[in-house]
Amino acid sequence: MYGRRQDDTVTISAVSLDTAGTLNLSRTKVVASSGYHELTSQLPALHCFERELAEQTGLHITDHPWLKPLRYEGRDQSAMTSHPFYKIDGKEIHEVAVGPIHAGVIEPGSFRFSCFGEQVHHLEIQLGYQHRGVERRLLEREPRSLGPLVETIAGDTSIGHTWAYCAAIENLADCELGLDVDVGRALALELERVAMHLAGLAGLCADIGLLQGATTYGRLRTTAINTTLRLCGSRFGRGALRPGGVQMRLSPELAREVAANVALLQRDLEPIDELFLSARTVQHRLRGVGTLTMTQAAELGIVGLAARASGVPIDIRGVTRTGAYRLLRIHPVVRVDGDCWSRARVRIDELGASLAWVGAVLERYADWQQPLCAVGVLAPNQLAIAVVEGVRGEVVHCLETGAHGELSHYKVQDPSFRNWMGLALAMRGNEISDFPICNKSFDLSYVGHDL
């Protein structure tokens, strides 16, 4: 859901995807100053959208339970103090403040815990520190040359975001591409998923003190990103996808090298997965910790890996009707427990599924090297919506063109935008010392949320 303001009117667009895989769009106009009555109480999944809507358009939303800015767009850090954290009264309640700078080599964000002893009653996650103004910047440049910028929306989901961008632009320019382009993009996306799932597992192992897991998953990630490097010259898939096609080297020799790397990953994952899954210490630390129930996940509109680990079977790769994932199916991995263990298990199983998929597709396709197709001018007064199942969940890009084919609106939604509240709820009733594990098990993007 997103809004655009013109004078005193805000046009609100809501995009939804039903279980049959059909995208629906609803649109309405509201007077900004009078606004409308909040919907979050009835539909908790809208909580972040309504906060964003109020912040980005100045729309008046009455009775919203927590209408605090999400990103403090256009303001200095000092503005954050004017919106205090949620406070619980009580003599025995104490607060723990963490951030914005954390103790590791990671992105900034603030966490405020209201605790009773060691137990967390409530966690408020305050982000916005990473806000660079991406959506505004996307409208300042030539729409067909946004590749490098889109790749930095969330640097660990470069392929996911760039695929969504390319698909939307190609749609607006009425540019039809062959199946092999789609397969090439999916190959890059699955390698990105493998790399980030390995990074997530390595981090989780480090947090529970399973050092062999941390080092082994970590070095296997090196193999995964170096495979992407061989294909496109960047370990993060920079430059791999552009409107009109893919820019990857994939000669028959290189395809064999990629296949060999996939085989190495499959071979070396087996012993470390076995150690991880059978170690009692691992189960003791992860089982029953940070549980997000299926009801909570469904109500909050949690997406991607976190949703699937709570028993909600949503995976965009399973609903597409054409393209690479039709050629070769990749079935969603679903587990019902919703705890840290469940999210780790989904990662492990998805790694296996992605590697098997890449291996199988390499056997069918040997040569992707093709020049880019020319992408013509964008059609005027159109809306294109692209949805890609990125590493953490669905990446959504909505592009609208104006009367002359110029971009009039570019809405980006990273899966982390939907999922941060899931982490906040999963922490309730847990010990505060388990926060690092819970956080790592979700492994969300700060910058993808902050844009």
Added chain:
Amino acid sequence: MSSFKSLRVRVSQGTQYITDLRKAVPTSFRGRPSISRDACETDCRACQEACPTGAIRLAPVAIDLGRCVFCNACTQVCPAKKFEFTPDPRMGTSERESLVVEEGAAEATQVRAHATFARLFGRSLKMRQVSAGGCNACELELGALTNVNFDVQRFGIEWVASPRHADALVLTGPLTRTMKDAVRLAWDAMPEPRFLVAVGACAISGGLYAGAAAVERGFLETVGPALYVPGCPPHPLTFINAMLDLLGAK
């Protein structure tokens, strides 16, 4: 049982560290560009127009590595085929101006070794990372410095959790307005002697976000980096080689 499984992992792990980080070259990496002296076509500005960060200057043609995001657009549009991105990761410099690579330049950009840095930090360097709008690519590559492949701890270089324990502040991202106070606080919390390292096009020049309304780079005007590590994101080898050069290590 568990120790047997652990042994199996150990065997599969083998030896992963890169023995010579000074000479290692990542195959296929889009690293230090080289620009040939071949004549440009008359009135051609294709590379300049294609560059998303305004990193290219004409007559003579030069790329500012502090702005370059290594997207390869210049290579693709140049009719005279003047540009080539080599896999050489060694691109760090100690002066901002030396990040500019001119056409015909044969040797790599250079970091000036500094006797003071060598004396103070040559055997032990503690670093604190702060991201201020970084997209998590620079952060992941910096995190990779301490993995088993790059193992930068072998040089006595380590990440620390608190700025109070740090000798170097390693900054990524274009510096968002919403991180303005936090960056300053982290720097002020560091004891002297201390120095600043700017990592990635965003931190060095603002990169793709130069001039964006949500970016405020005042901090860098008051505190100048002692080391620039270009890239988008920089390869761990770019960082390691630049840092070892600065510390005067062999």
